[in-house]
Amino acid sequence: MYENYGRKCKEIMVEGITDQLKESPDLFVSKFSSIPANEMDRLRKNLRKAGAGCFVIKNSIARVALEKANLSTLSKLIDGSCFLTISGSDVALTSKTLIDFSKTHPGLAVEGGIVSGRLADAGMVKELASLPSREVLLAWVVGGIKSPITAFVSVLTATTRSLLYALKGVIDKKEKK
Numbered sequence: 001m002y003e004n005y006g007r008k009c010k011e012i013m014v015e016g017i018t019d020q021l022k023e024s025p026d027l028f029v030s031k032f033s034s035i036p037a038n039e040m041d042r043l044r045k046n047l048r049k050a051g052a053g054c055f056v057i058k059n060s061i062a063r064v065a066l067e068k069a070n071l072s073t074l075s076k077l078i079d080g081s082c083f084l085t086i087s088g089s090d091v092a093l094t095s096k097t098l099i100d101f102s103k104t105h106p107g108l109a110v111e112g113g114i115v116s117g118r119l120a121d122a123g124m125v126k127e128l129a130s131l132p133s134r135e136v137l138l139a140w141v142v143g144g145i146k147s148p149i150t151a152f153v154s155v156l157t158a159t160t161r162s163l164l165y166a167l168k169g170v171i172d173k174k175e176k177k
């Protein structure tokens with residue numbers, strides 16, 4: 001009676017994790033050791049603030065879920081205590097949260113992941129974490145779009161201003177005569 005219960009629980013877990021993996025194109029695989037539970041809770045809270053989901057998972061279940069989600073290339077990263085992070089809308093913020101935590105907690109090592117459907121190693125994740133936030137990048141884009149328009153308006157007003165100065169000079173000259 002109970003022997004099939006464990007298998008059914010594992011199947012349900014694999015299905016749930018597979019569904020989550022298929023929903024998000026961004027996933028990070030980390031290894032952890034010797035991190036106190038309260039610190040792991042703090043990491044989970046910070047990741048939730050970044051819009052990401054995370055969970056500790058048994059390696060065999062992780063491999064099966066990755067296979068079913070067509071992400072079997074990540075299976076080679078699954079070794080030891082495994083921590084999966086599924087990113088929300090801002091993948092840079094999620095990677096920054098993980099990398100910042102790993103700087104203060106050497107027991108967490110980001111091994112790599114999938115970013116926008118592409119395999120990313122640990123170095124690429126660190127580069128992604130060094131990017132400015134989404135808001136800053138959007139501000140740069142808007143500034144880049146705005147700059148030529150501002151320059152054009154400045155040129156137009158300079159021409160008008162020059163014409164006004166010339167007319168003012170002519171008026172002043174005629175008044176002195």
